[in-house]
Amino acid sequence: MKALKVLHSESSRGWGGQEIRTLKEMLALRERGHIVEVVCPQDAGIGIRSAELGFKVHHARMRGVGDMRSLMSVQALLRRRSFDVLNTHSGHDSLVAGAAARLVGTPLVVRTRHLALPITSLATYNWIPHRVIAVSQYVRRYLISAGVPADRVETIYDGIVKPANIAQSTLRAELGLGSDAVICCMVAIMRDKKGHEDLVSAAQPLMAGRPNLHIVMAGNGELFDKIKGVVDGLGLGRRIHLLGFRTDVPNVLRGCDLFVLPTHQEALGQSYIEAMAAGLPVIGTDVDGVPELIKHDVNGLLVPPKNPDALRAAIVQLIDNPELRIRLGEAGRRITEAKFGIDDMADETIDFYWRGVRRGEHHA
Template sequence: MRVLHTESSTGWGGQENRTLNELITMRQRGHELAVLSRPGARILERAKEAGFETFAVDMRGAIDFPAIFRLRGVIQRFRADIVNTHSSRDTQLAGMAARSIVGRRPRIVRTRHLALPITSKFTYSVLPDHVVTVSKFVENYLVEAGVPRAKITTVSTGVDFARYDRSTVAGDLRAELGLPADALLIGTVAILRAKKGHAEILDAVPTVLQRFPDAHFVFAGDGAQTANLTARIAADGLGGRVHLLGLRRDVTNILASLDVFVLPTHQEALGTAFIEAGAMGLPAVASAVDGVPEVIQDGRTGLLVPVKDGAAIAEALCKLLADPVYRRGMGANAAEFVRRKFSREAMAEGMERLYLQLLEAR
């Protein structure tokens, strides 16, 4: 099959990471894939580095006729069998471009990565031939919003577990930060966006430090909240205890350095970050919200807390930090669980099966 992925977002986050993993694994299964996004998009850079053909088309709005014309040209030139869209703008534009092709047009699949309310039922029920969701939570939400369940398939996000082997990862973040080798390290890897819950982690920090004076926190990622978090850390006098690492490419190194992973997100369709942390054998403190309980088994692979509750986050972190045996056992459970359920091979198999069904129906 020839599959063209489109993405109008220019940043890098969980959905772009999933798309790249799907590209790589589908190529291993013998298919031809390419990526189309806006100029300067990070997914174009990463896809090109991985050896995929890329196309840059400026998508200035949901109704952009020059973009539709150029998108149709790329779809035809690439000879796409499947056009898989990932955000609202590219779904609308690429969907209209693909549907304007006379004759043997490609099948259109929209992947829904988010747990947010949808803004246009048209881009789920009419434009795409099928919708993929990353969790059962998102599938059930779309059904409630009026999208026929027969038109939806859940294919959980998968990651490359070959990268998550502690014996092959340095885990040298303590040395980089100049911290003692036995310092307790709690961290998160996520875009710095308000809904990821970094502010609530900061609410929990004083309580954790009171009980564990040698603990340190690290935030890996960048985003709109960078300035606010920097100011908050300084105002609270936590500059030597909370370290903003910025956007990092060595995520496995960061995870291998941690004792506990924490991400008290306010909304989350599934949570690739939790899968990656679990693969590295880390217990997680997470919010009991949306699709997160599909990844975190409360009391077995991590601890779930109420949304926006700094005190509950602090209590959960202290419970894990206080008992190394309990903490490591939970991390081992997390590794076994995610490797069984969230491999990228399983994701690719699910997507391949759906693509073939759509092409056979055509």
């Protein structure tokens, strides 16, 4: 079977779950012998990281439907490189790169929907792409309810690279904490709707009576200074540790006892998968695609969103019950090994692409 030539487009300049998933997919397909490239704005996070990893990166602003300069630039790129697949990821690149691909006759145009938010343009799901990938069944059901035909949308879950065996996490030494500390971890970009302040509110009343309890928050973002101000204002800077952006998330997770992400909105939740793979019991919120990952009292606990009291009760339940932590953590690890591996995501994506390319050739 010949190698696929795949071009990913991304107009977002940020670096979050969407871009991380796309880059993981690019790496996995390249390892399987396929040719994978990306087109994005000059300062886009995915372009910078892709270039560091040896991918060919092309640049276009892709500012929206009227950006004819970008449209013509991407058209020329698609013609020159003869890609089999264009996979778009955000609104502006779906309009610009997607339209360019349709104009030059790229065999398969795919839109991946990463977010659990209302869609702003049905055209970028119905008119421009041939097929749509949803990152969870929740997102797929939403797209169908919004008017995308069911036979155009397929769910492909996020997959993670199995974490290497870390003999000893360096986190506790870094923070000056001993083995008696109980560390609750949150890994998430610091932006609205992730629930950082909910976790601070839930933990604050526990701190005085539980001197060994510590919270670790890994991630940066637009709300970092605000969250730091809240933590410092409560005098909890020595108990709630803001680590900023980390490249060693498995090492951070391995040094913790439980994982919490009290998100208000989540298409699926890569951080939960990574925490489960590390053997941690997880506390999540009963929203959007999260229940597809976390089954209450099976591999974690689910609480209502925006509810610090319920979150606090779940944290206490896990702190006070080491046996429960072990049971939920082991179940989570088994689930990730069975269902959420990078190989599963890569194989399903390649199969999805080939089916679409062949259908396009058949109808050409």
